[in-house]
Amino acid sequence: MKAQLKKVVEAEEGEIYDIELDTDLLKANEELAGKNRELLQKYDVLAIDVMGATGAGKTTLIEKLVNALKVKYKIAALKGDLTTTIDAELISRHGVEVVPINTGKECHLDANLVKKALQKLNLKNINLLFIENVGNLICPAEFPLGSEKRIVVVSVTEGPYMIIKHPFIFMDADVVVINKIDLAKPMEIDVKKLEKDVEKINPNAKVATTNCRRGEGIGEVITALGL
């Protein structure tokens, strides 16, 4: 439905005012994300946003990346979840600082929550930050956080169509990780087809195939991230 933007003041009951606001609520998040990015750049911290559905393997991927990279980089992580610190503990046992962010009922992290979490870290002591978003393939795409790179993790157990069904989140991805490829055969999933789906939607995204649990393909992800 097209709105009829009435700029002329009409007489109705009492005195009527037309007020032009032009307040963009999503822009407000974008601006805050920009500030987060400036702060991270000031301290030379590379922030990587990790998005994907619940159970796709985001935490396992971060665990493996932390393990492989903790000699080379000083790493910390922010871990978004509706509730619990289960995943945050899984990551922190690898000897890195983790700030859990519980969103309560919200389906995504936003720049304001990340800003608050960043205040809890001593940014001078780190140079690589993983930000794990709430498990969701939809909403996180709408709220940039200020990270430099974005990974989207999908697993073959989510079915053959999850990429073409959620094109927007893949449009924002720098790296797409296709996880649980060891299960591709029993799930009857054509991994090549998934790779083609990514390429079609976002030709700029790099694709890595992994079995995160066993640590297979982690090197590919690291190369794709340029780390």
Add this chain to the structure above:
Amino acid sequence: MHEFSMTKQIVENVLREARKHNAKKVTEVHLIIGELTFLGLEQVRFSYEVLVKETMMDGSKLYIEEKEGAVRCTKCGYEGPLNYEDDPAYHIRTPTLLCPKCQGVVQIIDGRECTIRSVKLVV
């Protein structure tokens, strides 16, 4: 998916503006919502009705203009609607970041907004 929280922010912003002008009532709210956001207009309208109850926005009319998505090609400079790939097998049209003119890579320039354009107040 997050229509309720977004609409809550919209209502809070409008009420703040209305109080600033000592308004008695808000009669109209005009929004612009981009096609590429994840905001379902039906859910926004529903949330709005729930949220304005017992406020000075109760009974106000909500107008939503849906803004079409637009892209700019980094190679040939094309500006316009996104390229959609038809896949008759699945009955879906997949949006892609490929330029419809030169197959270069495009950037999204429009369609991601959720803007309170204007409000009408009775003072």
